[in-house]
Amino acid sequence: MSSPHSHSPAATSIAVTALSYAWPDGTGVFDGLQVAFGPGRAGLIGVNGSGKSTLLKLIAGELKPVEGTVRVSGEIGYLPQNVTLDTAFRVDEALGIAGIRTALHAIEAGDVREENFTVVGDDWDVEERASALLGELGLGHIDLDRTIGEVSGGESVLLRLAALLLRRPDVLLLDEPTNNLDLHARQRLYAAVDGWSGVMVVVSHDRELLDRVDQIADLRGGEVVWYGGNLSAYEEALAAEQEAAERMVRVAESDLKKQKRELADAQVKLARRKRYGQKMWDSKREPKIVMGARKRAAQVSAGKHRIMHEEKLTEAKERLDEAVEAVRDDDEIRVDLPYTAVPPGRSVLTLRELRLAYGARVDGEFELRGPERIALIGRNGAGKTTLLRTVAGELAAVEGEATPHVPLRFLPQRLDVLDDEATVAENVARFAPDATNNRIRARLARFLFKGARADQRAATLSGGERFRATLAALMLAEPAPQLLMLDEPTNNLDMASVRQLTSALESYEGALIVASHDLPFLESIGVTRWLLLEDGVLQDTPAP
Structure with a gap:
């Protein structure tokens, strides 16, 4: 472990001094936080609810501290966790260069008014830079004059990143940038991170991304402890x-x-x-x-x-x-539940000549048997979520059939299964109405909701806690699920929560279908079969 950072005043780009912040309901997040970020790439990690995203928002100026100061040298570029773009925007508007392009085209057409030159400034090659950058990020097919339309979640993230990189900010703040990115898009983002020469603070659970940073800032208990090197070096230390x-x-x-x-x-x-x-x-x-x-x-x-x-x-x-106190509490979820086991050879799911909404399809017959562990992979927008929602009965098939032969549960990306006004125990009771209160609480303890934690309202849970509560509600449902389908389950989960999920899935004895771009996670849960959804067709594929 290195000592807390000590940069010279000239080198320090972000200085957070005696910072205090609380939510509007009075819940404290920081009390007198001191931290400085200098040149280089820092990975900001910590358990869900520790305040990582809040700290980035405070640095970016999106939130105001109750006390203390945040000083930043230079311009900030901030990529939030949830990126939404107005679909009516043109691509150049989303990139923030529409005004410069208009002025450029006016000058080229002979309009030599002073204001056009003022708008362009020194940015005469902005169109070439924008097109080159889009190409580097795998968005070369998107023309600057096109309206965005229904771009996928991953393309929205990359477009926002392109807009930031075009501005050439001094400080770049990235909050879970690889969420919703497919494998190809992730590689593009990794290359952009590798080529970054300014100050970068990245919040992420993505191992491959965090192995590209120069140092790790561990936010725990309202304080930051610094570790030299990348995530692997941090874990060793x-x-x-x-x-x-x-x-x-x-x-x-x-x-x-x-x-x-x-x-x-x-x-x-x-x-x-x-x-x-x-x-x-x-x-x-x-x-x-x-x-x-x-x-x-x-x-x-x-x-x-x-x-x-x-x-x-x-x-x-x-x-x-x-x-x-110095020993970290790394409790593991235990899911050794009765009735979830599926015997080898038992038919679990049949898909036959299936045509899905938005165009994807399954030709012929697809059969899932026994306790298979299937990884469903494919590019953003390929139709993975649509397929899972169709199997779960949430979307109607256009043609063909999707027939589950065992009780199943579906964990969606949005984690909107819970009633925010109900407690964790009450939410589980909705899925298992015949279970006694004692039985529900005994089972919830296995998901680390012990005693009063089971009485927390769902609205007050952090991202990782909400995930655990949703998983508990689905797993403890009656009848017990013998097919579990998870859609991008590691999005927004901290390292400890990913480990807890991995241990939970290791002890689950049913069949599993997991849609994810997180290869290390998929490898850790013992996938037995890889399915690729590409060009609208589902097919078996070797492990990536």
Whole structure:
């Protein structure tokens, strides 16, 4: 672990000083946060709800701090997590160069008014730069004069990124930029990140992206701790830290036991002394005044002795608490549920001559059997979500049939399964109306909603908690799902939540279909079959 960053004032591009921020309902996010970002690429990581996106918004000026200051040297470019573009916009408007192009074309047509030259400034090659940049980002097919129309989510992200890069900002803030990007688009974004020479702060759970940064800023408990190197180097350093922290817990536990033993031994000795003193008093072997003085001295000594051991015990407890605090809580979800198992060979899903809304299709017959684990991959806009929604019964097929043969559940990208006004326990009860409250709570504990956490309203949950609650509601539903379909499940999940999801899916014994662009995640869940949806057709494919 490196020491917290210390840049010279000239090199510091972002300086956050004594920053405090709370949500309108009074929930605190930061209290006196200090952090500085200098030249280079920093990966900002932390558990869901730790305030990563909020910090980027505060730096970008989209939110105002309650107290403290944010100073940024130079122009900021900010790519938010959820990008939406007006479909009526022309591409040059989305890129922010429409005014310059109009002035350029006017000058070329002979209009030499001063205001046209003022608008163009030094940007005479803006059209060439824009076209070249679109080509680099895989958007060469999109003409500058075209209206955006129904571009896919991934193309929206890349267009916004192109707009930022054209402005050449000094500081680039990226919030989960690879969400909704297909494998090809991700490679384009990685190349743009590799070629970036200014200041970059990127919030992401994407391993491949975070392995391209120069340093990791770990936001935890309202403070930032810096680690030199990329995500892999951070994980190695953290593992060593955690091993040392766990050793300290063992030492502190041993010390606590020793102090408890010593206190008990001291109490036994004091009790013996007290009995001996009483015996001497009763037998009146010494003058009363001598015995009285001895008794008072013994009481003072006993009091000091007891206080010393109690202080040592208190100190040992505090050391143990500190040691335990340093060990991260990486609880894992357990999903060893009855009735989800699917025997090998059992027919789970049949798709036959299927024509989907928006054009995709499944030719012939497709059969899913037994506890297969299928990765559904393909470019943005290929129809993966449409296929899953059709199988789930949310969309009608244009032709053909999609027939599930077992109970199934579908986890959508938007996580809109929960009722925001209901608690986590109440949401689960909606899916399992016959289950007792005790049974629901016992099951929820397996999804890390223990005690009062099960009584949180869904609206108050962080992204990772909401994901866990949604997964719990679907998995604990009755009848238990023997086919689970997940659409981009790792979007917006922090590293710990992705690990929890992976462990949950490892212990799930049913069939699985996962649509995702996150290759490391797909490899980690033991995919047995890869399906590619390309040019509107679903087909088996080798692992990428």
